[in-house]
Amino acid sequence: MIETLLQLDPEIFLRINRDMANVVFDKIMPLLRNRFFWAPLYLFIIVFCIKEYKKKGYYLILGLLVTFAIGDLTASRIIKPTVQRVRPCNNPELQDKMIVRVPCGTGYSFPSAHATNHFALAWFLILAFHKRWKWIIFWGFAWAAAISFAQIYVGVHYPIDILTGTLLGTIIGISVYFSFKKLKLID
Secondary structure, eight states, X not given: OHHHHHHHHHHHHHIIIIITOOHHHHHHHHHHTOTTTTHHHHHHHHHHHHHHHHXXXXXXXXXXXXXXXXXXXXXXXXXXXXXXXXXXXXXXXXXXXXXXXXXXXXXXXSSOHHHHHHHHHHHHHHHHHTTTOTHHHHHHHHHHHHHHHHHHHHTSOOHHHHHHHHHHHHHHHHHXXXXXXXXXXXX
């Protein structure tokens, strides 16, 4: 089964990266994966947590920072160097078949740290705020999914990298949230 998934991975990658190519995605997808594009949202979350939740807001921010740190450390510093999967944009077998829309970089591909981090943050935010604002469920997942999809579209990750990052991020986001809740740092 794993062998079948690994064979399908480059095919699905090319369907997204090459076959879905269009001028709108070519403009939007590189932006979605850029951390500076999302800086106003991150700033809003920080200000909102402090203004709306006072002392608990600082614990919410701490929870988000811990979530991000664990996700990034696990994906980028532990799993990627262990697995050492070459990015699709650095794969000689795909170079003539794909479209590279952003600088490729030299790091490894598996799992996607973008997917890990954003799904971890999305889960933490959703669990923290869904009782008060139901809409955060849709927008949290849409935000993380859009950033993750962009990784494939621009050519830096395979679908399995994204799916694994999504699963890893989900586990981390939920675990950190409930750890903070158990410690009574957040409600």
